[in-house]
Each structure stands twice: as C-alpha cells, then as structure tokens.
Amino acid sequence: xxxxxxxxxxxxxxxxxxxxxxxxxxxxxxxxxxxxxxxxxxxxxxxxxxxxxxxxxxxxxxxxxxxxxxxxxxxxxxxxxxxxxxxxxxxxxxxxxxxxxxxxxxxxxxxxxxxxxxxxxxxxxxxxxxxxxxxxxxxxxxxxxxxxxxxxxxxxxxxxxxxxxxxxxxxxxxxxxxxxxxxxxxxxxxxxxxxxxxxxxxxxxxxxxxxxxxxxxxxxxxxxxxxxxxxxxxxxxxxxxxxxxxxxxxxxxxxxxxxxxxxxxxxxxxxxxxxxxxxxxxxxxxxxxxxx
Ligand code: CAA
Numbered sequence: 001x002x003x004x005x006x007x008x009x010x011x012x013x014x015x016x017x018x019x020x021x022x023x024x025x026x027x028x029x030x031x032x033x034x035x036x037x038x039x040x041x042x043x044x045x046x047x048x049x050x051x052x053x054x055x056x057x058x059x060x061x062x063x064x065x066x067x068x069x070x071x072x073x074x075x076x077x078x079x080x081x082x083x084x085x086x087x088x089x090x091x092x093x094x095x096x097x098x099x100x101x102x103x104x105x106x107x108x109x110x111x112x113x114x115x116x117x118x119x120x121x122x123x124x125x126x127x128x129x130x131x132x133x134x135x136x137x138x139x140x141x142x143x144x145x146x147x148x149x150x151x152x153x154x155x156x157x158x159x160x161x162x163x164x165x166x167x168x169x170x171x172x173x174x175x176x177x178x179x180x181x182x183x184x185x186x187x188x189x190x191x192x193x194x195x196x197x198x199x200x201x202x203x204x205x206x207x208x209x210x211x212x213x214x215x216x217x218x219x220x221x222x223x224x225x226x227x228x229x230x231x232x233x234x235x236x237x238x239x240x241x242x243x244x245x246x247x248x249x250x251x252x253x254x255x256x257x258x259x260x261x262x263x264x265x266x267x268x269x270x271x272x273x274x275x276x277x278x279x280x281x282x283x284x285x286x287x288x289x290x291x292x
Pocket of ligand 1: 141190
C-alpha cells in the first residue's frame, strides 16, 4: 500500500516534530490540535525548527518552504478522512487515546493505518478500541524528532505483517532507522532508559555525588551526549515519572520505582526545561555540563 497523506494527532513537542519530518520527506501532512491557539503554537514550533535546519545547513530554503506548503492544520479529526496513515501523538492518557482511536476508526477508510507515538502505554489498548486491530501499531519517535535517527515500532499480537512492512517502508523514507519491539510497557528504549534515569536521581537523592559529577561521568565516561539529569530536564520530569509509574505498575520491580525526589520535584512544578527549572535552574541562568 502507498502512503501519500499522513495525519498527526497533536502538535505539541512530539507531534510538531513528527509533522515536520513527514512534510520534509514529501508527504502531504495534516496536523490536528484541540484549538486554534495550540495549533498556532505548534505550527510556529515547526517553522522555527525548519529555520534552524536551514541555518545549520541541513536543508535548503526552498525545501523548507516546500515542507511548510505540505503541512495543513486543523482542529477536527474529520479532516483526516483521506489519510493513509495517522500517527497519534496526543497526551499520554489511556482513556483519551482509546477514544481518539475509536474516532479515527470511524472517520478513516478501512485502508488507513493507525499508529500511536505513546512512549509506554501498551498498543493493544488502542488497537482494541478500533475495528481494525490488524492495522494498528506503535511508532515511538525520539525527542528531538528531526534530529534523532530512531523510530521504535511496536507490534501487537494483532498487527499484521502487511501493516508492519508498509510502516517500515514509510519510516525508512523519513530517513530513520527502525527497530521493532513486542508490545510490552516501555518497549525497548524506555525499558532500559527509565531505570538508568531513576538510578541517577537516587544517587543524587542519597548525596552520593553532585548533579554535575553524575552528568559529566556519563558524558565523558560513556560518550552520552547529555548526562542523565540533563536528559531528565530535557525529556521532562513529569513525562519520566509517568513512564516510571506505568513500568512499575506493569512489572512491580524496584528498578522502575520512581524516587521520592523525582515525585516531589514534579509536585513542586520543577518539570525541567519547559518550566525553567528541573535539576538545573535555567531561569536563574544555570547551564548543565552538556552546554558548557
Ligand atoms: N533540524 C535538523 N537538524 C537539526 C536541527 C533541526 N531542527 N537542530 C539541530 N540539528 C542538527 C545539528 O545541525 C547537528 O547536526 P551535526 O551533528 O551533523 O552537526 C545535530 O542536529 C545536533 O544539534 P546541536 O549541535 O544543536 O545540538 P547538540 O550537539 O547540543 O545536541 C541533542 C543536542 C541532539 C539534543 C543531543 O544533546 C542529544 O542527542 N541528546 C540526547 C537526546 C536523547 O537522548 N533523546 C531521547 C530522549 S528519550 C525519548 O525521546 C523517548 C521517551 O519516550 C522519553
């Protein structure tokens, strides 16, 4: 099956990045947000990112304009009626996701593949909210989407070979490398990443080392581009906590248990870069070691 038109549900950090890479790869791209304000903010984020790509010499100005010309915004899922593939990147709430998939199933023609960008919720929960569980899979992009080369695909018990192969060809056409996981909370990347991030917080909480030394240790000791606490600030402490809680619920293993410090920082509103404060206080001009 040929994919020509892609719908993206949500134009937040992930949705806007996904829409950008689809449009850059030549696909007619529709992106849906809940209201015009959110849509406008998301579209501005796409424009800024495309501009950065031009400034970094990754994209010609004409390609930027062509990509922008391929993206259209909407506040209604009804505008996805002719999409060949829809990628859901809405809020990480299982009920909202199930409802969105039920609606997409009603609106989209039977050929349309429905994918979720969830970072942790088992995909079968979305697949069974539709009448086409064979055409549902996980497509988990990494943040920042235009830069990170991976998409983690999640195959459920019901995903067909044809759906997986069509989606694989599509992901490759975006210039990404595809890995495939079975449908288990955390998939491959977060199953490994979240315990590592939680251990870094526990180390800080126990006063074992300073935040800078934990970060520099992993950056210079293992060539990670960012240390774990900087990465936590980048991903969002709330997002990390949410994923850790899902993993703990599923596996009941201490390595997935969120540290008290992480939970308290989320309660305090220290969510990382997006609120100006996380493990580093960006509002007060602090720079994590990765950007020094
Ligand atoms: N479009 C295209 N390319 C862009 C771009 C854009 N908008 N913005 C930057 N780039 C390119 C740059 O040109 C540069 O390319 P070269 O290496 O070829 O020169 C590259 O991207 C890196 O950009 P910068 O130099 O601006 O930034 P940096 O070197 O400081 O790296 C970073 C920034 C990519 C975020 C890096 O620090 C990094 O990889 N951090 C780790 C990110 C990570 O781990 N992400 C996954 C999080 S986990 C997740 O997402 C899953 C989940 O569910 C929680």
